[in-house]
């Protein structure tokens with residue numbers, strides 16, 4: 001399977017509702033410094049269930065779009081929808097944060113518990129609980145190169 | 161004052177005797193991965209007296225050029241000479257490592273103790289003992305950006 | 321537990337030698353990389369040694385390699401781990417920062433080749449044009465200054481290439 | 486001791502605002518950066534807060550800035566510290582890794598401007614052609630495969646520019 005498209009709403013620097021895609025087999029994300037490229041990766045990491053401590057925000061509320069034009073009474077909620085394609089069928093994974101900072105998970109439109117959400121992703125081979133080797137954050141490559149032998153053992157243990 | 165040229169002998173990947181320069185006011189060092197660019201910076205750091213724990217080698221002997229063509233009986237010594245120009249006058253700073261791994265310092269050809277060497281460099285404004293802000297190693301910039309407030313205080317303390 | 325660890329080690333270890341050679345091939349000669357257990361009888365108490373030797377270079381420890389050489393070695397490890405734990409897609413953020421033009425091209429070509437197998441999808445953030453010109457498609461992100469937010473534009477490079485041809 | 490620390494802080498603090506604005510200027514509008522003591526009465530026991538705001542962007546902590554924005558902020562800090570503790574030369578290794586083309590040009594132009602003042606010499610390692618094409622001179626390093634060692638070639642860009650003109 002593969003990512004068909006992403007739908008972002010008020011997620012980090014992506015104000016309003018934005019549809020990004022379609023994604024082919026090899027997509028390069030480009031743009032100037034500060035444009036929002038790493039935030040797009042954060043959106044993918046977020047929608048596949050990464051825990052907030054691993055995302056670049058201190059708490060879930062930090063992930064909701066804020067602008068200096070805000071009056072202060074905005075009650076924005078944020079969401080990222082992953083439209084995943086497998087064997088010709090589309091499955092929608094949606095993760096939201098309410099304006100109060102409460103999280104919610106939906107699969108194909110139905111609200112589900114976090115465990116069910118992760119289970120559904122797992123069926124497509126997306127294992128966010130085990131090892132995040134498929135999400136390579138900015139700077140991770142030099143960190144990997146600098147790992148000591150014992151750190152590599154720990155890494156292999158997590159993978160197996 | 162400024163760096164006029166460098167003379168390297170068997171220092172890291174610089175086999176044999178090599179003269180590098182002249183250096184103008186703004187020199188860019190270029191070349192493919194693994195060519196020896198960072199090693200050139202190590203040579204400058206070495207000749208201004210940086211301690212070996214801060215250089216990328218575990219002990220001084222690692223800084224001596226080695227090749228797979230070696231028979232094993234080579235008794236190479238390594239040296240870096242900084243030809244420094246100030247008010248029209250040249251001063252040569254030379255730091256060597258004997259084949260046994262013993263260090264030696266020379267100013268204008270005369271062997272001096274480490275303290276004298278550092279003192280002479282200090283007269284030209286090259287303070288390797290205080291703060292190495294003028295040697296920006298590969299990766300230091302992202303490290304700087306990631307410093308916590310207390311780490312910045314420590315840095316400012318070292319500088320002052 | 322020990323079994324699963326050794327199974328992971330064997331798969332990753334075999335794959336890393338393959339991938340590293342492919343990523344470093346110059347005129348038919350690739351570099352060599354291998355993983356070794358410091359103590360095969362007590363794998364958890366001891367480390368895993370990773371050695372990578374760029375082509376025509378003598379044996380050195382990882383910390384003696386240059387910035388770009390270490391990036392290529394780290395990428396080989398990532399791909400090898402993926403062989404053991406395959407995911408349907410890979411997302412990478414500026415992994416080419418320390419690579420020179422030749423290595424950027426090699427990594428981009430390897431990714432393109434893997435993507436074309438159809439079993440692995442790539443989304444790769446890059447600032448380098450000789451990387452992203454090799455992608456199938458582009459997602460361009462720019463800043464809308466008045467609204468103070470990010471906006472995107474998607475471009476299909478394959479479609480354009482076909483039209484030009 | 487406290488006096489020296491505060492003297493350093495004041496000089497660096499004043500300079501950082503100046504340099505950061507210069508490094509981020511777009512159509513006459515630069516960003517804002519400043520240092521602040523968390524507790525001015527007990528400077529050693531508390532941290533120094535560094536805030537950098539790229540132009541037209543709202544106040545955010547350093548760890549919320551992008552990779553390239555943090556690089557520019559870190560460079561401003563390096564130059565500000567240098568103002569307090571001047572050295573005759575600066576050696577930098579691939580500081581432009583995370584910068585986009587526009588920022589690479591800005592940093593290269595700033596360095597060129599400082600070098601032309603004649604009080605500070607720069608030796609900067611870079612993989613980016615839009616950085617090094619702005620230098621006065623180049624030192625090219627390549628690998629001699631048979632001898633297994635580094636070799637160099639020096640080129641005076643100013644001389645060539647003069648000849649072409």
Ligand SMILES: Nc1ncnc2c1ncn2[C@@H]1O[C@H](COP(=O)(O)OP(=O)(O)OP(=O)(O)O)[C@@H](O)[C@H]1O
Nearest residue numbers: 012013033034035036037038039065066551552553
């Ligand atoms: N909740 C939020 N609301 C609005 N803007 C945000 C929010 N969180 C982060 N940002 C902004 O997003 C920008 C960072 O975006 P990002 O890190 O994705 O950039 P980038 O394209 O990866 O840049 P670089 O190439 O420098 O790494 C910052 O300027 C930050 O101010």
Ligand SMILES: Nc1ncnc2c1ncn2[C@@H]1O[C@H](COP(=O)(O)OP(=O)(O)OP(=O)(O)O)[C@@H](O)[C@H]1O
Nearest residue numbers: 172173193194195196197198199225226386387388
């Ligand atoms: N004592 C030594 N003798 C011979 N070669 C050495 C020695 N020490 C290091 N090297 C070699 O120098 C090379 C590293 O050079 P260096 O780190 O300067 O490359 P670089 O030009 O900075 O590359 P990059 O752009 O990837 O950072 C390595 O291949 C290493 O094998």
Ligand SMILES: [Mg+2]
Nearest residue numbers: 038138551552
């Ligand atoms: Mg980024």
Ligand SMILES: [Mg+2]
Nearest residue numbers: 198298386387
């Ligand atoms: Mg290097």
